[in-house]
Amino acid sequence: MRQIRLVTETFLDQPASNTAISAALLSLTAESKQPETLRLFVPSPVLAFGPQDLRCENFSKAVDYSFKHGFSPVKRLAGGRAAVFHRGTLGFSWTIPDDSPQQNVESRFRLVSKLILESLKALGYSANVGEVPGEYCPGQYSINIEGRYKVMGVGQRIVRGAAHIGGVLVIDDQDSIRSVLVDVYRQLDIQWDPNTVGSLNQKILGEKRTTVEIVREAIISVFESEFDIRKDVLSKSVVELSRSLEKSHSIER
Template identity: 35%
Template structure:
C-alpha cells in the first residue's frame, strides 16, 4: 500500500494531493492511505452552500481564525484546528454500484480497532445534535470520528475526521457556524481521543490509524510533495 505522509504547504495543495492519490489508485489499482493534520479551517459541505446563512457562517468561521473551505464529500461543516486528524483511504473498485456499505463498515471497524489499541472504547453512532450528522460515526463521551465516502470510476475514497485533543475549540467555532446555518448543534456533543482516555498527541493517533489500515500489507512511504505541488 502507498502511504502518503505530511501536510502540503497550502490548503489547495492539500486537497490536490488527496485528489491525486485517488486518481492514481484508479489508474494503477494500488490502494493508498493518507493520515495527516490539515490546516486550521472550517470545511463546509454541499448542503451548507445552499443555505441562506452560508455567507454568514463563512464569516463566523473567519472571525474566529478558521479559513472557510468547501469539500465535495460529506454533509455538514467540520472544523480542523491544525492538530485534528484527517484520513483518506483510496481503494480500487470494479463497479460503482457495489461495495459502498461494505467499505463504510470496514473503515468504521478499522478506526474503532485503532482507537481501542490506544485505550479508547469508541462505539458506533453519535450523540444528538452532533457536528456533521451521519450514519457512520464513532463516539466516546461525544462524537470524535465522522466518516464519508466518494466514489469515481475505478476507485473509492473513504475519508474521515478524528478529533484528537481539541474538542472545546471545535465546539466553540462550530457553534456560531451552525447557528447561522440554522442547523441544530450542541457544542458539548464534541468528543476527542484525549478526553476518552487516549493520547493527546496527533502523531501517536496517526500511526495507530496507519497500522490498522495497512495491516500486514507491504507499505511504500511517500511524502505529500511527491504527489502534487500547487500554489494556493
C-alpha cells in the same frame, strides 16, 4: 495481500491543499495512474463546507464566522455538513481503485470505521461506532467515546473507477471546534447539541493520554495487520494536479 501505499506528508501551502491532494489522487487513481493510497496528515485550521452548506441563504455569514474563529473555509471533497480540521486533529484520506464503487459504499464505511475503532481500543479508549444524537455532521459510521462524544467523522466521494473515503479524528482541543460550529451552524440553520463535540484528550476522560503521533502510529499498526503497507511519498504528477485543483476547493470572502 492487498498492497496500500502509505503517505504521511502534510501539505500546508494553501488552506485547500490537502483537499486538492485527495481530489487529485481520486482522479488519477480512477485512471489507473496511481495505486491505492492511505494518507494520514495533520491539517491546517480549516472549516470544510459540504455542498448543502454552500446553498444555504446565510452561507456568506457562515464563512465570515469561520474566518473570525481562525479557520479558513474550504469545499469538502466528500458530502456531509461543515466539519472542522486543526493541528490537534488527524486527517485521513483513503483512495481506492474500484470498478464498482457504488456497490461498495457501505462496505468501505464499515471497514474504515472498524480499523480506526480497533486503533482507539488498542490505546485504551471506550470507543464505539455510531451516531451520537445531536452530533455535528451526523453519520452512522462516526466514532464516539462512551456513546456521548463524537471524535471521528467520515465521508465518501465516488467516481467511475475509484472511491475516496476520508475524514477527521479529534485528538485535542474540542473547544475550538465547538466554538466555531456554534456560530457557523446557527447561520446554516443546523440543529445540533454542542455537548456532543469530543476529543481523545478532553478532561472529562481524565489526564491527557495521547498525541496525534501516537494515534497515527496506532492506526498504521492496525492497517499493517490487515494489508501490505508500503510507506512512500506522493508522485510529482499528484502534487502538480492538486495545485491546479486548489482554487476549485477554496472559498474566498
